[in-house]
Amino acid sequence: MKKYQRLAQQMTDQIENGVWQPGDRLPSLREQVVNSGMSFMTVSHAYQLLESQGRIIARPQSGYYVAPRAVVQRPSRPPVQVMRDEAVDINTYIFEVLQASRDASVLPFASAFPDPRLFPLPQLNRSLAQVSKTATAMSVIENLPPGNDELRHAIARRYALQGITVSPDEIVITAGALEALNLSLQAVTEPGDWVIVENPCFYGALQALERLKLKALSVATDVKEGIDLDALAQALQNYPVKACWLMTNSQNPLGFTLSPEKKAQLVALLTAHNVTLIEDDVYSELYFGRDKPLPAKAWDRDDMTLHCSSFSKCLVPGFRIGWVAAGKHARRIQHLQLMSTLSTSSPMQMALVDYLATKRYDAHLRRLRRQLAERKQLAWQALLRHLPPEVKIHHNDSGYFLWLELPAGIDAGVLSAMALEHHISIAPGKMFSTTDNWASFFRFNTAWGWGEREDRAVEILGKLIRQLLN
């Protein structure tokens, strides 16, 4: 155990023994240096570690405080490979990381978005200009939930191209996939219900569970093979699960795409237990192979899947247009939307209809996929070149994330805090889980182009990791 880890452990013990109570102001870095006789660097690392563990909170101009106690009960009878969390408690950490990655001076390797310069801005702006000519006073009212008719038809036709029959009437237009996912979850659960998520999973799922006061069952998920179906079966057997929220294509953060066989098995298993699948499929257009992968919904014969997607990751994030193919839940979801945001903005829906009518969407997607594949390749090479060989880079063939594994014992949260001082952001593993399994992992966004600046940044990352290794 390194010095800073020892200090952190010592302070953790003090907190657990009530020496420091939640809300208490902790000694400043300077005071701690004097008290402990350790170096400023060591003390600073210890505090960063504690902060990254959610044990203490930094308040600007004020100092460090003990964090409120997290209510996470460990399983009384722990099912193998299934972590049970009585109360999902995702703190402000995710928010901080995301905010930091928005700063233009920071390299956004932590970002969830692809580089917007990859999107067809001139064509989209032309569609916007077109709407400014055709919008009428009444078009506003025609776009209340379930959303613009033509847009829902256009989306239904894209499902049909994959051989999936979705009626436009089942589709609700939402503020991005995030609203679609949130409304779907709310439509099929009550506070206190159990919901299955992947471990690790998109942090939006954990936040939604927290917001809706649901209980999470995190099921082990492999970086290549995806969710462990045995563990899933066990969870379904042992808990009264209401819904399962997961990603089947280009999973965030791991990057895998489930095999067709596994998608079929997943649907069969959930259907057998009468559990609704909330399928987050926002990256489905970003495959690198020949054929667009099917969603799990394609295997669903019993209307048990709410399929959520959007145009945010593959065409235009700023429009905030997503949808859910909600089947029998469509009406309930319309109700919930009318109660919370009323509707998606009308000119944005009309602009998308105009853009889709130009038939340029598929050509754009082909170009986008090629560019993303190239950039991922460049990023991967740079990471291989600059990071110490102890770092494992989990490769995958879609989307724009890589999943990196630091040697055991190195905390990616600490690396993230150190990197941020060099204006480099990464997304630490603990953003994607309520368990500690992923403390030494991080997600790396490869979509923001690759040049000297990026290369230098990876070189710095490599140095910081070596510093932590010693």
Next chain:
Amino acid sequence: MKKYQRLAQQMTDQIENGVWQPGDRLPSLREQVVNSGMSFMTVSHAYQLLESQGRIIARPQSGYYVAPRAVVQRPSRPPVQVMRDEAVDINTYIFEVLQASRDASVLPFASAFPDPRLFPLPQLNRSLAQVSKTATAMSVIENLPPGNDELRHAIARRYALQGITVSPDEIVITAGALEALNLSLQAVTEPGDWVIVENPCFYGALQALERLKLKALSVATDVKEGIDLDALAQALQNYPVKACWLMTNSQNPLGFTLSPEKKAQLVALLTAHNVTLIEDDVYSELYFGRDKPLPAKAWDRDDMTLHCSSFSKCLVPGFRIGWVAAGKHARRIQHLQLMSTLSTSSPMQMALVDYLATKRYDAHLRRLRRQLAERKQLAWQALLRHLPPEVKIHHNDSGYFLWLELPAGIDAGVLSAMALEHHISIAPGKMFSTTDNWASFFRFNTAWGWGEREDRAVEILGKLIRQLLN
């Protein structure tokens, strides 16, 4: 008691005695005519009454069914003038009424929106076209919560013009006022908490309480004087209230504007009990007097008010742009928004910034107010002319709603169902309350212009009311 009321009562008794269970199919109208020996009209009115009371549900092509039992417990120790509802249960009724009013063939007296033809479409379209020229790839990312900087500054400056100091940093841009109100409520409550609403109040408040599993205390609210402060004080004394959601200017549905003295008293009372005020102020620009009324927030010295408003009722509903001046809660609300809808669409925010920069907004508002006042006057005269003198028309001097009171015993829900057959929609009082107090009231939207068609529609309404009176 009239024949149809007797039949309805009889069926109610049968339902309460378990003759008909929730979910049971009821005899068809035709079967009932044969069974009872009453006329088709009488039986049909009885069913409409039961449906309007939420006791039975009509399913197209299928018939009538007994509704699920509503979980509304009456107060164990009823505080005078305060209705307590353990579980807020607003059914699909509101949804149905709103959907009906969207049908272009139906006169939208039930609508919550003003006639969009009153809005400056050419100027707004010009701003949209401007955005289509200036939008950049990165502008998307700059508009994540708390929203576009310039827009927040523009809003802060409008507060300043009223002598209210709100920092742009306290403002969060939302999908209309509805998202602002929902996020505000969520920011200050936990499921199961008590929240005070007006009786009657904007149905969105009741829906939000239902969605967030909160408990409602409905405080008596006078058509002229607004909320009963004695009853409010009593409620605050007797219940651990977390928040109070109300409208201080041009209240929906009643139309009153609280006096400055009353606003001051309201803020003082809530502050004394440490209860957050969630102020819904969407109609504040639609005053008919000389000066824009202040929000209650103007009297708040302790950062206890979340002030929510939007451009939807006075400039452009379709953009879905609102905001909350959230004070110390701004950060929490940003978090909640990032978790649920991520952000408001970026081009829409930019178009508003462009429009506001043209300095035409205030001229538009002056014209809008004049037109709304004229239309309200015309509607009022037509209602006076055509409705039977037993109907009381509660007049008010702002916005575009009138509140009408049918003679006691006449159910506005029945009138609504009858009117809809003539393609006329009205908003029955029970949309605005969880209690039965307002069964014989309805809200009438006067903003949709006034011509022969509208005049004829009011004539028909008059006839239908006379029919119910006999």
